[in-house]
Amino acid sequence: MSIIMDVMKTAVRLAPGSWLPGGTPDPLMNKHGLIGKPASRIDGPLKVQGKARFAAEVSLPGLVYASLLYSTIARGRIATLETAEAEAAPGVALVMTYRNAPRMAPPPLMMSAPKAAGASGLPIMQDAEIRWNGQPVALVLAQTQEQADHAVSLIRVTYAVAPAVTSFDAAKAKARTPENILGEPSSIEIGDAEKALKDAAFKVDLIYRTPRHNHNAIELHAATVAWNGDQLTVHDATQMVNGTAWTLAQVFGVKEEQVRVLSPYVGGGFGGKGLGDHQILAIAASRLSGRPVRILLSREGVYRVVGGRTTTEQRVALGAKPDGTLAALIHTGVAATPTRNVCPEQFSFPARHLYAANAIKVAQQVTDMDMLANIFMRAPGESVGTYALECAIDELAEAMQLDPIELRRRIEPEKDPTSGTPFSSRHLVEAYRHGAERFGWDRRDPTPRSRREGEWLIGMGCATATYPYYRMPGGAARIRLTADGRAIVQMASHEMGMGTATVQAQHAAERLGLEYEKVSFEYGDTSLPSGTLAGGSSQTASIAAAIIAVSEVLTKELLKLAGNDSPLAGLKPDEVEARDGGLCHVDEPGRFESYVSILKRAHRDELVCEAEAPQPFEMWKYSMHSYGAQFCEVRVNAVTGEIRVSRFLGSFDCGRILNAKTATSQFKGGIIMGLGLALSEETLFDERSGRIMNPSLAEYHVPVHMDVPAIEVIWTDIPDPHSPLGAHGIGEIGITGVGAAVANAVYNATGKRIRELPITLDKLL
Template sequence: MTTVTTGTTTVKGAVGVAHTRVEGRDKVTGAARYAGEIPFAELAHGWLVLSTVARGRIRSVETAPVLGMPGVLTVLHHGNAPRVETDYIGLLGNLPDPTAAVFQHDRVPHMGWPVALVVAETSEQAREAAEALVVGYDEEPHDVAFFEGHPGTYTPADVPHAQAVAEKGDLESELALSAVVVDAEYTTPEEHHSPMEPHAATARWDSGRLEVVDSNQGSTWVAEELAKLFSLDPASVRVRSEHVGGGFGSKGVRPHQVAAVMAATALQRPVRVVLTRRQMFSLVGYRSPTAQRIRLGADADGRLRALEHRSLNLTSTVHEFVEPSAGVGRVLYDADAHHTANRVVRLDVPTPTWMRAPGEAPGSFALESALDELAERCGIDPIALRARNEPETGPVSGLPFSSRNLLACFHEGARRFGWADRDPRPGLRREGRRLLGTGTAAAFFPAGAAPSTAAVTAEADGTFTVRITAADIGTGARTALTLIAADALEVAPDRVRVRIGDSDFGPAMIAGGSMGTRSWAWAVTAAAGDLREQLALGGAIPPEGITVRSDTSAAIAALAHKERHSFGAQFAEVAVDVTTGEVRVRRMLGIFAAGRIVNPLTAHSQLVGGMTWGISMALHEEAVRDQASGGHVGADLAGYHFAAHADVPHIEADWVDDPDEDDPVGIKGIGEIGIVGAAAAIANAVWHATGVRHRSLPIRPDRVLLAGTGAGTGTGARDA
């Protein structure tokens, strides 16, 4: 904690001290309004109609019967909807997913493709009419089968967020020279975001401006994309998103916003479109399944000579998305030969998207499981093996690390978890019919930043207002920015009001990539510092206040000379019931090196949330696609399983000091690192309990029973 002096008052620094959420009372009392519940005069309601075939063409849309139903105002489809523009580069540096460009043609590229929007006076009328709408199709054969070796597999071109291939050294030669080789395949299933608040948007025209009230991860992002889609002046589009009930990567530009704008334009009245939980399974993205192959070659002492990681994910036929799972080793471990490659295959499925720790979450399961296998074969403790392969610089980039405290996380975690007392032999600890085991894994996530703007106003009443197009999707960002601004202004937090989620506040980074708070904090700190200097010159504050605006575009470019990451060590203890096959996580511990912790209260919540998701990933989550229909089996929260309260054990999360000497902000972001390595730690613990390796997630009871156990042998692993 720092102490600053302002005038004659001494104020203790707010950053680093636990603070409850500034909007917490509004949320628990219902005063906070979300996108789907803000009232509008003359509000109409839209209901999307989705395709019931997986591939083909729309032959007919029988609108006449529906238009005669009570309350129905219009039916939009490919025959009458406004045209939109899709040939542009979006905010994130790539072409937009055509799924958002609804009703532009008669093609159906996957089950659940938007084919119409029914708009009515009430939501109930819209739903009834949408369910009555008859759409005819000319169906074509489809392919939704994802597997390694699919003939459509290819290597994509590099994109800003996913380098396809990285190579150094002679892989086959180093493997041939290795005393120990691990060659294994790992798979992860399709997984879905399922935020508590469904996607919702209300569009209206107001005095020549398009206003959209939306649930998103970046109002700047959505406003810019809508302006390009509808060929509008960016200044004529305003997107507001004050409160968001979760996003995890799914809340970008989606069909519901575009459809709402189309309908509001056609009817010249506000139109709201809210997605159902079932619709979200096909319209808002998901984590692609992966098929990964790891080959590790090492000397007898465990030093890596060769590291190969090849990962395959699926994408749709309309848009390419790469799940960069093979990139994990490019940061974590060095080797004389280092080959990593991401590959994709196009199928008749919806487009995947970013989902909490995209690439790192599934990739760490494969690599950290393989490292555990290598440790077993070398007879080396898993933590000691990782320490033996700790790189001095980026294993592929060669760049220095700004800070790298991974081993400090392992040392502290091992001490608190009781790792030294662990018998490394599998299948020996038993309580009744349950076998017990412990496992560990490494975690990392990039610590990036993106240009953002912020405005800070000194008000005449002695308070300060911060305006920035940030998004608080449940992370506590609004509170963190309040604390950061208070320290930068050298005042108490109760004198600072932070306003977010409004594209009129200017360009800013989205809430994604664990870069939001870091990017916004930089902009707020810069503006507050300039304002403080102005106020130091003296003079009265006018009634309209004194405002200073910052832009961090130039400053952020200076960070490119180093690799910047958060690191962590995950530990898990499991109990495996040999009669039922049920795996129960008994306790988890995560120790992280994540730079400057702004608010310990919400930081702890974020890390525990990520680790909880890791339990879901390891044991529960698995979206199943029916090969015959091309659609999901159980596309709802009854059929899609995730960890419930009873599945979540005692979880501890903490951090070590992680200073970054040349970073002016020092914040690294913690929204995603909590899930990285968590599934691997649990899978490694299951091996330690049973003596059987499970290389496919989730580790369901039927898979445990089918694989059996090698319990009591105290010798090497069997494979599931």
């Protein structure tokens, strides 16, 4: 498999660009009409009035409520299980354990098949085995949530405890190199980086540590599920409706078409809303009880069954030559993982593409711990990888007495430093220049502790943000063009707050030459054409590519329908363009016919077209990434060590920005999660028990209003000639580089380098 992939990748890299999708730049990428406009969210009025209906809010007749009991040991077997008291409790409809749960296949592990969505691939409630602390061991259904929760507390479980690996240090000693890291090599060596480091004129060689994190979307994970014979309906909160439907079909032995997953609104995802044990258990319980079931995890429950970002230990070593270019770049380390998971926490990815160096070594390892499978959390790997790399760059710049932005300018590569492929679009230096000007970087004194106001030490820092461009294969879009000149675009995609429907309506309107109000975008339902997952910041480009494909089909079909009596008669698809609610000749705008007219003459109520997006070969041909320069100003209290972020600016280079308003929110949202990563967030994993000790929004500190200053966001808005609409995904890049920008600012303020997140005040005393 991988050999074939390698051959194909090589073939694509050697092929002329014009053969590929994006080979001819999308004509819309430079058009300043609807695209880029700061349109307000289409679903805004529903959301502000509380009318958007989330997964746990779907009402079904005869609905019962589920509650889960979680294991309290990390490894072993259930020895005894007493459920009689729970079964007899008021309102209880079912107590399900491994003894009576229906037989279910383990959910296929993500990336083992195109639509596989399992986070660990482990069997769910099929045996007495305990594989992590917090694993569900029983589920209760009752008439009310109160009854279900109470009955769960009446179940008695004892365990035969087996030795568990819950210490990262112990696991690190036996760390292993995985076959690959998300399809990329686990390690890359170019030249002899260790030797180059040893011989370098300037060098830093440092260890950075990052803790576990949880997504903590404010909407709790939930599903409302019902069987009708072998037809399953799941009202879910998910970032992958199609993956969920396909995987559930494998688990329950039904056909994919028999499973309908609906997820029109998702109350925050950040990578955490996928297919977990909770939906599967609720569906199993529904089958067993014959009742529709609602499961709404408690906040603790989310921590117990939905993995987050895992802990890492990273080494970054940089060696520089006297001219300020890099002789050696080394980024290696280990991420704590269980044996079976999908997310290796790809912290070494940024170092593969960011900077030129004579010799490069990147390598990352994983462990075999007895813990809940960690899963993708906003810029998995890149968020914590940029913390280590960009702090080290700052340390090197200081050692060289060079401005850190100037250092980055000197190590700007001409082509991808590890793959050797050309960059599709890279304007990092420009992003730094704009950002530095706007932020007032020239007011920064490189000497730490040189600025003080009363008790407060003030410092500035910067860091590079980066995240890959991804476009997922496999999505299809449908357009229904109706006789009244409206278009409904349909694709089973997702809205967790990114502005999907708004932006794609803007896109489709521009592409079809329709007024914005005449286009709607339908999504979040597997009865629509299959979409791709909302992950890897890929969804916007993936949908856009499908819409481009279907609009090409639509144009062809319209020209056919228009026939010989139309001003368009005889024109080929590439001779027409869409505008003013119809098609016209590219060079003779007078040769025009409206959609309404075409459909009317053809006696059609609507014209429906569907097409699949082309394969994302552009990702193989080019090194495609988004970039940014993050600028932070902190105030650190000299007495207490308290840190306040007083100013923040993100200057991004992410191709064409499609909606200035929603894009700003995406960038800011990423930055704010980055402030949490930098300063306050940590999932406390007790290494004695393997148990998470702060499964609560009270003790896990996500940033609050008071922690967040007015953030400024700017962008280059330079389209990538090789991506649909010239756009890149922007959901994740915002969090990258923030940890380092804050840490570097803290250093500038205090003279203290904090190489372990979060930077809490005790580390500065």
